[in-house]
Amino acid sequence: MQVLVIGATRGTGRLLVDRLLAEGHRVRAGIRAPGQAEALAAAGADPVPADLEGPDEPLRAALRGAQAVVFCAGSGSGTGPDATLRVDLHGAVRSIDLAVALGVGRYVMLSSMAADDPRRGPAAITHYLAAKHAADRILEGSGLAWTSVRPGGLTHEPGSDRVEVGVPRLERRGTIAREDVAAVLAGCLTQPATIGLAFEVLEGPVPVGEALAGLETGRAGTMAKP
């Protein structure tokens, strides 16, 4: 599958690039500066300009011909609410609109735990959760084959390829390794049961493939009740 990863240079997006390549996908890696291209090309990806705050045309070119897009970009916790609105909300919406216009059928959003209701999250990041909530709602109404993956706090720990998922939410808060989120995002592209679903994900005991397949029957959301 030809996949565009938006926000491919660092964090979860960078791990996802490697994961998708290892699984045999062709990967367009969204970058913002020419200096970011070399490392991604060396990894086997096709670096393409995809700045969510930039002009439409490069973003349109990055999306044209792609079969799926995975949104992994984020303004980051060190920026203010204005950057959150520009990247996590408006940037996401622009990519959704362009995906619709260009016929990119599949869209997987890396959202956040508590995006279903920002009041569930810490007060300090309500603006961020509200941006994620709005972007998810627009994606859900887009007509695309969408999935919203909503992890808890991301860590740099090694992945275990095991998780706990809950539709639409989990009863606990917690963390998850970025590597495991990358495994979930990649898994969504080949697991039709995830289409049209928003689900929360934390570190847990269930192999990723099994957790995603379980979404089909609703089993995955029923475990680990205290």
Ligand SMILES: NC(=O)c1ccc[n+]([C@@H]2O[C@H](COP(=O)([O-])OP(=O)(O)OC[C@H]3O[C@@H](n4cnc5c(N)ncnc54)[C@H](OP(=O)(O)O)[C@@H]3O)[C@@H](O)[C@H]2O)c1
């Ligand atoms: N941190 C958490 O605990 C947490 C929890 C739940 C969900 N999330 C979400 O998970 C996602 C990934 O987070 P992360 O911490 O793994 O990533 P990260 O290390 O913060 O990397 C962010 C990525 O987004 C890119 N980016 C920033 N502004 C952009 C723009 N205007 N246009 C295009 N790309 C842009 C960055 O590119 P540059 O290298 O060019 O800056 C980078 O590739 C984000 O959507 C975040 O909101 C995070």
